[in-house]
Amino acid sequence: MRPTTAWQAMAQRPMSFLTSSWPWRSLAYLGSGVLFGTAAMVIVAAGLVVGVALLVVLIGIAPLVGLVLASTVVAAVERQRLRLVDLDRLPDPHRRPHAPGARAWVATRLKEQVTWRELLFTLLSAAALWWLDLMVLGFCFGLPAAFLGSLDGETWPWAIFSAVVLLASPYTVTSWAGARAAMARTFLAPRDRELGEELREVRASQVRLLDSFDAERVRIERDLHDGAQQRLVSLGMTLGMLRLDTPPDSPQSELLTQAETQLSAAHQELRALIRGLNPPVLADHGLVAAIEDYAARFPIPVTVDLRLPERLPRKVETTMYYLLNEAMTNIARHSGATKAEVRGRYHADLLIFDVMDDGRGGVDPEAGSGVTGLADRVEALDGRMRVSSPVGGPTLLHVEVPCRYA
Incomplete structure (x- = not known):
C-alpha cells in the first residue's frame, strides 16, 4: 500500500525509506515551518502590540479582529504545507457567508468555532512550533556541522557523535514532522458539526x-x-x-x-x-469465527490472521463481515490468484484490515469496479480504504474503521 503520511512511510518501508522522497519532504516541511512560523510570530506580535496600544482609544479592536482573521490565512497555508507529509487533503471547514460583502464575511468568520481554533494554532505556531522546528534542524545539522568544523585530536568522540546524529537525521526529522503534522491536523481538521449540511x-x-x-x-x-x-x-x-x-x-x-x-x-x-x-456463525461466535468459516470453504487457500476483540459492535461486525466476504469473492472471480491472506488488528479504537492476494493486479478504484461498493461500506462507518494493485500484482486492500466501546 502506498503510504499517505511520513510516519507510515517510515514504518512500512524502513529499508527503502532513506531512498524515498519522504525524508526530503519532511525536511522541506520543517524548513518552511521555520520561515512560516517566523512570519506568524511577526504578525501576532504586531497585531497584539498595535491592538493593545490602540485599545485605550477604542480603536484597538480593529487590529485584534485583524489578527483573528489573519489566523485563517495562516491555517489555509498550513493546510497546504501539510500535503508535504500527509497526502490526505484537509478540506476547508469554513462556511460561505450568507450575504455578499466584507462585513458578512467577517461576521461569519468570527462566529465560527474553527476560526478560534485556527487562532489558537497560530499563537501556538508563533510561540512554540517553529522554535521546535528550528531546534530539531539545529540538532540534526547545525550541531554536527559545528563539531565537524572544529575537529582536532581531542574532539574525535564528538566527531563520532556528529556522524551518528547525521546518519539518524532522516528518521529524527521525519519523526518530528509526523508529530507536528498530526498536531496541526488536530487543530485544523473540520469537526463533524462544522461539515456542510449537504x-x-x-x-x-x-x-x-x-x-x-x-x-x-x-x-x-x-x-x-x-x-x-x-x-x-x-x-x-x-x-x-x-x-x-x-x-x-x-x-x-x-x-x-x-x-x-x-x-x-x-x-x-x-x-x-x-x-x-x-450466517449463524457470525451471530453466535463473532467476526473472527465467521471469516475463518468462510475462508475454510474458499476455492483458493486463504491465510486468516485476525486478532480482534471477542465481539465487536453489531453494525461494525456485520458490515465488516460482508466487506471482507465481498473482497474475497472479488479475488476468486477476477484476480487469478493462487493464495490470499486476511489480516486484522484492533488498536487504539481503530479496526485495521488488510486483504492481500498474489493475483494479476491492475485493480483501478476509479474505474467503477467492485471496489467502489466496498468503499461505500467503509465510508458509512466513517472509515477509509486504500487499494494498492500494480499491474502484475500483488493486490492489497487496506481498511481502517473507527470502533469505540462504551
Whole structure:
C-alpha cells in the first residue's frame, strides 16, 4: 500500500525509506515551518502590540479582529504545507457567508468555532512550533556541522557523535514532522458539526442505506428460511410418498430419481444462500469465527490472521463481515490468484484490515469496479480504504474503521 503520511512511510518501508522522497519532504516541511512560523510570530506580535496600544482609544479592536482573521490565512497555508507529509487533503471547514460583502464575511468568520481554533494554532505556531522546528534542524545539522568544523585530536568522540546524529537525521526529522503534522491536523481538521449540511445529509443517508440493507437482508433470509425452504422440504416429502406408490422398474421411478436429485441440489443451494445472507456463525461466535468459516470453504487457500476483540459492535461486525466476504469473492472471480491472506488488528479504537492476494493486479478504484461498493461500506462507518494493485500484482486492500466501546 502506498503510504499517505511520513510516519507510515517510515514504518512500512524502513529499508527503502532513506531512498524515498519522504525524508526530503519532511525536511522541506520543517524548513518552511521555520520561515512560516517566523512570519506568524511577526504578525501576532504586531497585531497584539498595535491592538493593545490602540485599545485605550477604542480603536484597538480593529487590529485584534485583524489578527483573528489573519489566523485563517495562516491555517489555509498550513493546510497546504501539510500535503508535504500527509497526502490526505484537509478540506476547508469554513462556511460561505450568507450575504455578499466584507462585513458578512467577517461576521461569519468570527462566529465560527474553527476560526478560534485556527487562532489558537497560530499563537501556538508563533510561540512554540517553529522554535521546535528550528531546534530539531539545529540538532540534526547545525550541531554536527559545528563539531565537524572544529575537529582536532581531542574532539574525535564528538566527531563520532556528529556522524551518528547525521546518519539518524532522516528518521529524527521525519519523526518530528509526523508529530507536528498530526498536531496541526488536530487543530485544523473540520469537526463533524462544522461539515456542510449537504455533506452531513450524505453521511446520514449512507448510514440509513446501510441500516435498511441490513434490515432487508434479515427479512429476505427469514422469508427464504420460513417460506421457500419449507416448501422444498414439503415437496421432498411429497416425492417420497409418491415413490411408495411407484414400481421400482417403471419409467416414473427414473423421473422421480431425477426430480429428487434436482430437489436436493436446489435445497443445498438455498441453504448456502441463506447461510450467506445471515450466517449463524457470525451471530453466535463473532467476526473472527465467521471469516475463518468462510475462508475454510474458499476455492483458493486463504491465510486468516485476525486478532480482534471477542465481539465487536453489531453494525461494525456485520458490515465488516460482508466487506471482507465481498473482497474475497472479488479475488476468486477476477484476480487469478493462487493464495490470499486476511489480516486484522484492533488498536487504539481503530479496526485495521488488510486483504492481500498474489493475483494479476491492475485493480483501478476509479474505474467503477467492485471496489467502489466496498468503499461505500467503509465510508458509512466513517472509515477509509486504500487499494494498492500494480499491474502484475500483488493486490492489497487496506481498511481502517473507527470502533469505540462504551
